[in-house]
Each structure stands twice: as C-alpha cells, then as structure tokens.
Amino acid sequence: MEVRSNPAADYSSGHRRPPAVQSKQPLPSPQPIDTSSVSNRLQKELMALMMSGGDLGVSAFPDGESIFTWIGTIEGGKGTMYEGLSYKLSLRFPLDYPFKPPQVKFETMCFHPNVDQFGNICLDILQDKWSSAYDCRTILLSIQSLLEEPNLESPLNSYAAALWNDKEDYRRMVHKQYFAGEALES
C-alpha cells in the first residue's frame, strides 16, 4: 500500500514523460481504422473542458503529442476530506472511443475505499455502465463526487472503507498518502 512498484515511472507525470511512454500511444492497428472521428470528438471534449472545467475544479490536457493520452486534475471538493488537495489522473482513450471508456487511474496517491494502491478506480461508468453519453468532463466530475461519496459495499481498499466513519483518522490517512506520494515525486 505504501509504495508503488515503480514510483519513479508512476509519478513522472506532467510535461516530460520518459521515452518509453511514446510506444504506448495507439499504433496503427492491423485493420485500417478511421481514427479521425475519434480525434475530432476528443478535440471537441478538450475545447469544452477548457471553457468550463476550471470552474468545477476539474481539468485535463493531452499529455504529449497524442490526443489519445491525457493528464487530468481533480480538486478535492470544498467541505470534504479532500479539500485543498489536487489529484492527478491519467486517461487513455481507446481507438474505438466513445464506444469504449478510457482507462483512467490516479497518478497521485489517493486514499479512498474505491481506489487501490496502483491508482485503479472502481466506478461503474468506467466499466460495464459506460456509454457514449459520457465524456471526459462527466468522468472527472463523477470521480470528484466519488471522493466524497464512496461506495463502501465493494471496496478496493477495505482499510479506507473501514475508516470512513472515523473522519479524523480518515483525513489523516488521506493527507499522509497524498504527501507521501508528493515526497516520492520530488
């Protein structure tokens, strides 16, 4: 739980990415797929997010050259135990987006019942309840709401779930993990 297997790679978010990441960008698939409609939609989502996202405490931007890989940021909601903290997430859009959801994970250490030690998120709209009616903005807003309204019934982090009602200790763990992650990053 404390340290990720390869923190250096996991936390090297931001503007410079290690060269290895380049190879993870979508490669031409064996069958010709027209990706222009997908990148068109992603461009539109980016524009919409830049116009409105900031007010809502969420933002995202392509990470490097590819429009298929983004870095998002979520501000912890006011009055919640995540207030004042800012979380980085990675979003990887598949070539058949928006028929399939992007892969989203926390890049900042996040202590939460529905987030595991690797940053994986358990949220139905990112799995079987995904539909094309969602977009990057609604995904980030849903994750922001998830922070303050966890689903305690099927936790990925059962310690966090057990601690949820003990606000004092819970907040301490949230901060401890957040700043531990930051220390690793710098």
Next chain:
Amino acid sequence: MQNKEAVLEDGEIGSATATEPGFDEWDNFGDEDIMQQQSAIQAEEAKKVPFVGDKEPLCSLAAEYQSGSPILLQKIKVLDEQYAAIRRTRGDGNCFFRSFMFSYLEHILEFQDQAEIDRIKANVEKSRKALQTLGYAELTFEDFFALFLEQLESVIQGKETSISHEELVLRSRDQSVSDYVVMFFRFVTSAEIQKRTEFFEPFILGLTNTTVEQFCKSSVEPMGEESDHVHITALSDALGIPIRVVYLDRSSCDSGGVSVNHHDFMPMASDLPNASCSSVKNNPFITLLYRPGHYDILYPK
C-alpha cells in the same frame, strides 16, 4: 429475461472491476496486442453471424428446430403462411436496434417515400432538442445524429451520394457505421423515456427497481444492453414509426389451436400524420421476430 440479465450484470460489477488485469501492467501490455486480440475476437464473431445477415427463406428457421419442440415447429408453419423470409442479426445485445435500423433504411430505399423522410427528420430534430433540454452535452451525441442523417440521405436515390441495396447491407455490417446508428437510436430512446418520465415510470419500476434516469443510464445508453418493450415503445413513439413484433415462443393457448402472437407498437396518435394515419395503422412496415432474448427481421409475403 431482462431481469435475469440485470442480475447477471449486477453480479459482474464487483468481480469485473477487481479482476481488471492490466492497469498496473501497462508497460508490459502493448496496445497493439490488446487491439489485435480484440479485433481477432470480433472477426471471429463476425464470421459466425454478421451484424446483419443475408435474407434467408423462412424454412431456414424450421431447420433450426428440426429436433426441437413440436409447438415451435407448428408455429413456424403458421409463420410460413404469412412471412416469406427472415434476416438474422447478431445477438450482441444490440439486435433490436440493429434490426430496426436495417429494416427502416431498407424500407426507405425501396419505397423512396419523401414524405416519410421529411416526417422522420422533424422527429429527429425533436429528439435533438429533448437531449439538449435534458442537459446532454451536444458533443456527446451530435456525431451519432449526423451519421444517421447521412445514412438516411444516402438511401434516397438519384443523388451523387446515393447507395444501392447491396451497399446498405455492407454498411450495416461495417462497425463504424452500424454501431454509430445503433447508438443514435439509443440516444433517441433515452431522450423519449426521460421526456415522458411519468408515462414510462410504472413500466420501468416493473422491470427494475431504479429511477427512470438510472434506467436510461444503465439499460438504454450503454451499447449491448438488451431491449425490452420499454425501449421499443419509446423508439416507436419518438420517431413515429409503428413496429410489429411477432413472438415465437413455447406458449400455447388453452383452446388447443396453435397461433402466433404479435404485438403492434403504435406511436402515439398525435405523432402520426393525419392523412396517412389509418393506412399506417394497418401496416407497420417494420416486422421483427422475437425469440426469447433476440430479435431478427421478418419479411411478409
């Protein structure tokens, strides 16, 4: 059937998430590997049943049940008197929408009914407005609307962009067209249900124990979610298109005689053009064959 599925879905939420393999193994798992594997699976599926199959004589249906239930065979005999052919669709949870798509576009292509095209376009715009009013971001649905309208235009003959029946079949099998149109219908269906919440609420409560909005989010909008009478009613109402569903199941009536039930989904009267109201009422031009869990297209004699 739908209820059973819902339970299955629910059961999967937890485990699907917990066993999600690769997030921490992104570095080891090449995109190209996953893509190749996915497209291999899809290609294999497609070989078995394309999204929309060829037109087959109705006797191909009887062949399926040769050693099966005598009631079904008797019913197929009854069907054989009224229907000439069947066109199968892939059982991927989208079969109702896919059958509807092909059947409707094929009808327009064959009859070149300009009045019908004008009428449906007006209804499509109403759906667009409904989605806007409901707060859907334009960018999430506009591509699907545009692609459907493009297909509608292309089946009108005598233009540069006109397509043949053969091309319509090919496009219906092409995922990049077919899935977009299916998703368009899902948006239209969802908008209609949410626009008339009071009307649909009792039906939805009968199926699942959720709110109307939750039902749309989890059982209408995601691809692959199967359709029930709620979806059919909503789509028929939204677009103003009557749909006949013929039921092929093991049920039999007490009187002993074998008959095949059907139900006509008639759009609300206000949506039908007055002049053609009666003729439309007599002849839904879309006929689907329902077998528990699946829809195919039927062609009347």
